[in-house]
Amino acid sequence: MSLTTQIKEFALDLGYSKVGIIPADSFPEYIAELTTRQDMYSFYINSPGRPLVAAEPRSLMKNAKSIITTVYDYSQKSFPKELTGKIGRIYQARSYYAPPNTINGARTRLMREYLRRLGCEVADKISLPERLVAAKAGIVNFGRNNFAYAEGIGSFIFLSSFVVDKELEYDSPTVEIGCPAGCSACMKACPTKAIYEPNKLNPRRCIAFNTFLTQERMVGSYIEPEIREKMGTKVHGCDICQEVCPRNQARLKAKLPDDPFLVNVANDFSLSQMLRMTDEFYATRVEPLMYNYIHEKKYFQRNAAIALGNLGDPAFIPDLAKAMDEPEELVRGYSAWALGKIGGRSAKQVLEKKIEYETSESVIKEIREVLLAIM
Ligand code: SF4
Ligand code: SF4
Structure with missing residues (x-):
């Protein structure tokens, strides 16, 4: 052989x-x-x-x-529905x-x-x-x-x-587009229009890239408000342009066996827990899956705050109010944004109370902007 x-x-x-x-x-x-x-x-x-x-x-x-x-x-x-739409496959x-x-x-x-x-x-x-x-x-x-x-x-x-370092027998290339003629479903479905031409992506508009923004990667941690709104509930990665693709439908619609480990994770995974993450939740529910780009809890908490804001459900106001007492100003700032996104009287009252003893200039600025928008 x-x-x-x-x-x-x-x-x-x-x-x-x-x-x-x-x-x-x-x-x-x-x-x-x-x-x-x-x-x-x-x-x-x-x-x-x-x-x-x-x-x-x-x-x-x-x-x-x-x-x-x-x-x-x-x-x-298969991928549990509780995780899909939040964590890339x-x-x-x-x-x-x-x-x-x-x-x-x-x-x-x-x-x-x-x-x-x-x-x-x-x-x-x-x-x-x-x-x-x-x-x-x-x-x-x-x-x-x-x-x-x-x-x-x-x-x-x-x-x-x-x-x-060995010469081997070489294969023939297939460097070509394999898509059906006229299809542009991925480009139409991308919420941020990050695919600006076929086969051309602007990573800075891509939700997946934005969920991974950290200081550690020397790209900063600031996510533009326009992109935050388009992130929906995604806290790590984005699969939308693959989910809509006709070339993936056979696999997406196939009846696949469960992954028992993922089923366990999904059973007690929630965005609220990610927002107010304990060390145990990080070690057992976050790190085993999302180890590639983010190595500090605060960035996951930031993404969870954005996701809860985008859900727009007042039921999450107490979680976000508690997150505004977190030691990391990054978490407090994005929680303020999320409260503004949910809006309403209760969210406004939380922000008015928190601004009284907030010490971070950047968080105070975020709260002020949110309060102006709520009024
Ligand atoms: S991963 Fe999401 S945001 Fe990025 S190009 Fe695809 S659909 Fe757009
Ligand atoms: S949705 Fe899939 S098949 Fe259609 S253009 Fe995009 S990558 Fe190609």
Whole structure:
């Protein structure tokens, strides 16, 4: 059996749905695209993965010869309705760059170990343009919503690749749009019009990106009021442009088995608990799913406040009133916004009381603006 076949069969045995291989050449088209849109993507270009450097894999691994790319289908089990619309499916599935001590993280580790046992040198993680890599290897094509689609699955997939120093047998590309002619359902459904042209996304308008805004990622934590209103109940990620897609309907409508862990999480997950999060809730209900981008409770609390405000239900006023005593001014400020969104006499009374002893200038400003709008 050839080295290529051994690698592909091992990957399939590990649970990957598709495997492809391409030479470890540069991606000039990706570099050109990212460079022309650096105003929108500066946060990503300057991130530790240095994607413009990584798009020339041999600049990071001189003897790189091949890229092995994989599709993992993360929608093989169902997603509880209590979580869907709040947490993106890829995060619920715990598959997106999963920690090594989890089952999905172990898959990556086992793949690397196997490649090394076969005598390959394997690069440490290189932030490759995974969708383009997979399309060049013929295992996905593109949707106009920018997601990659795998035949027989759809776009609920996680792509990951391994750069090695061995020449292997290479696959043929499918770098093309696989959408039905005339379809633009994703663009029409996007609440913020973040997809401004087919295959062109402005991340700064994308709800998913906004839910991940933190100081840690050096993008700041301020979410524009216009975007807050469009976030609905989403606290981590957004799946709307994938949910409306005809190419995903077979999977979305399929009767899939439950994921027992997610069922447990869903049973005691609520936006109110996320807003007034205890350490235990964070450790058991938030961190196991949403470990990728946010590592401080206050940003989840911010997102929960926005979500409760968008629900517009006066029943949440007591939770938001208590959140206005939280030590983090970020949480107090967004809770004030949420109270304003719910509106009415009770919300106004809470804000009038809180402003009397609020010490943060930014929260006082937020409360004042809200009170003016309520009147
Ligand atoms: S993830 Fe949501 S906000 Fe972002 S482009 Fe898709 S529908 Fe629009
Ligand atoms: S909604 Fe239509 S245009 Fe958008 S990705 Fe799906 S098939 Fe393509």
